[in-house]
Amino acid sequence: MSHQTLDMCGYNCPMPILKTKQALAKMDTKETIKVTCTDKGSKKDFVAFCNQLGHTLVSQEDDGNKFIFYIEKN
Amino acid sequence: MSETNEMTLIASKGTLDWAYPPLILASTGIAMGKEVSVFCTFYGLNLLLKDLSHLRISPQGNPDMPMKMPFGPKWFQGINFGPKIPNIMWNIPGLELFATSMMKKTMRNNGIATIEELREICIEMGVKFIACEMTIGMFGFAREDFIEGIEFAGAATYLDVAHTSNQDLFI
Numbered sequence: 001m002s003h004q005t006l007d008m009c010g011y012n013c014p015m016p017i018l019k020t021k022q023a024l025a026k027m028d029t030k031e032t033i034k035v036t037c038t039d040k041g042s043k044k045d046f047v048a049f050c051n052q053l054g055h056t057l058v059s060q061e062d063d064g065n066k067f068i069f070y071i072e073k074n
Numbered sequence: 075m076s077e078t079n080e081m082t083l084i085a086s087k088g089t090l091d092w093a094y095p096p097l098i099l100a101s102t103g104i105a106m107g108k109e110v111s112v113f114c115t116f117y118g119l120n121l122l123l124k125d126l127s128h129l130r131i132s133p134q135g136n137p138d139m140p141m142k143m144p145f146g147p148k149w150f151q152g153i154n155f156g157p158k159i160p161n162i163m164w165n166i167p168g169l170e171l172f173a174t175s176m177m178k179k180t181m182r183n184n185g186i187a188t189i190e191e192l193r194e195i196c197i198e199m200g201v202k203f204i205a206c207e208m209t210i211g212m213f214g215f216a217r218e219d220f221i222e223g224i225e226f227a228g229a230a231t232y233l234d235v236a237h238t239s240n241q242d243l244f245i
Contacts (some may be wrong), residue, residue: 012185021105
């Protein structure tokens with residue numbers, strides 16, 4: 001399935017959340033975005049972010065250095 | 075669950091380091107779907123000035139500040155000079171500027187947005203900034219010193235906004 005991608009590697013809090021929010025604003029409901037980042041805080045922050053806004057955190061990968069989030073827009 | 079989804083912040087400090095918490099929380103708050111107002115008073119007015127380049131950190135009287143060099147070999151970068159430098163040293167003219175430029179470099183190295191960038195995002199996303207009219211007068215600022223699109227008002231306006239909000243922070 002095709003999805004939007006957002007690379008926020010090297011950016012620290014709160015930029016990954018802010019840029020994701022801006023990207024989501026341009027998307028349609030049920031569309032998915034893949035966000036890659038290196039900010040360690042993002043692991044919990046994206047859960048809180050999706051929880052608060054009702055987006056679905058479809059999956060989350062973590063290879064120790066990079067964190068990848070698939071978020072489906074509400 | 076809360077009934078409203080509003081957040082207010084009072085930004086009262088104007089050094090480079092203290093400019094971050096209100097702008098980070100305001101931008102993140104709005105990204106999380108809140109309505110955010112930031113009341114800037116006393117030194118917090120600095121956040122709204124057109125020119126942010128003069129914002130500094132001050133190690134003076136701030137012995138808790140970790141001070142690590144943003145360059146050099148790993149072992150060198152690991153040394154915390156903070157507790158090693160007597161605080162009286164920061165009286166020497168120019169050292170505050172040096173510390174500020176080191177802090178800015180450290181922030182760049184860590185992918186931390188600049189105050190200018192964060193503020194721009196805040197405005198773009200719709201954070202409402204209120205500049206405290208009383209302190210503007212007291213410090214002798216002119217309205218032209220401040221960025222466009224902000225509100226000028228006093229304590230009563232802030233309290234009115236905060237009345238319906240359920241998250242209010244004083245920074």
